[in-house]
Amino acid sequence: MDEIFPPLFEETVILTGPTASGKSALAMRLAERIDGEILSLDSIAVYRHMDIGTAKPSAKDQQRIPHHLIDLADPNQEFSVACYLAEAHRCVGDVIARGKRPIFVGGTPMFLKAILRGFDPGPPPDWEFRESVQQDVETYGSDALRERLAQVDPLSAARIAPGDTRRMIRALEVSKQTGVPLSHRQVQFDRAADSVSCNVFGIRHERPVLHERINARVAGMFDQGLIDEVKQITRRFGSLSRTACQAVGYREVIEWFDSNGPIDDLIAMVAAHTRQLARRQETWFRSFTEITAIKREEHLDDDSIVEQLVQHIEHTKSELE
DSSP states (O other): OOOOBOOOGGGSEEEEOSTTSSHHHHHHHHHHHHTEEEEEOOTTTTBTTOOTTTTOOOHHHHHHSOEESOSOBOTTSOOOHHHHHHHHHHHHHHHHHTTOEEEEEOOOHHHHHHHHHOBOOOSOOOHHHHHHHHHHHHHHOHHHHHHHHHHHOHHHHHHSOTTOHHHHHHHHHHHHHHSSOHHHHTGGGOOOOOGGGOOEEEEEOOHHHHHHHHHHHHHHHHHHTHHHHHHHHHHHHSSOOTTGGGSTTHHHHHHHHHHOOOHHHHHHHHHHHHHHHHHHHHHHHHTOTTOEEEEOOTTOOHHHHHHHHHHHHHHHHHHHO
16 A cells, blocks of 8 residues: 555544553543544454454443444454554544544554554565564674664664664665665654644553553453464464464463463463553653543542543643634
């Protein structure tokens, strides 16, 4: 896809935060208050049958509030950011045409950045090139990869975090295929808005509280049958897509099938990896000036939080009128 996607934050409300922060429950209440419909901002929820590990809304919740941008592809299909954005832009238009308010809900940072800043998908992936570079990384290390990238795209080499080999490889790939550095293509997407003029909210918990919520979420996933869900998916579809097979919860269970170790160790590993994911998400969220932080305090229930969100949304609307 060569289409360049503009930002969508001006037409929507966005509710984000790390995994297990309680976004979905708040979004349901908010949608009822502002006559909205929910659009998933989750890169794994786009896959059919991957339900328990993504905490997808139940059939009852979907009857209560319409949900969109879930169940768009089978788990063995690749589904890029560009594919997601094409669906997201179409869906936002449909929701607005019905007189409803689109509410993006989720915590996938790359999807969030594309909604906030716009997105240039660039050329399609060259998997053979990526695998070749990845082999070089395993042999020579990520510092050598950074030096290689600096020769063709020094700005991207300086911007990308030292351990983020995936983004460095993509930058190399874009330069190779187009002859234009990725940093030059995406200059227009570096412009950020301020939180006062946006309806973009990030749910935050104290770290120990979030960890407790994550541990409870993971335990609940296994109680609900995550292992059986993964068995059914792998039996039906075989090898999953590169994105789907790396999803936290699914990746560990797939690997566990081969080792067949103690299930308690598996649950502990998924919980640990989920906590690591949450920390990475929080690092991303801190970089977005568009986000208004909503701190969850013990004395604030969901209704109180939703009231804060509604007041901000109404204030933003009055400022723009």
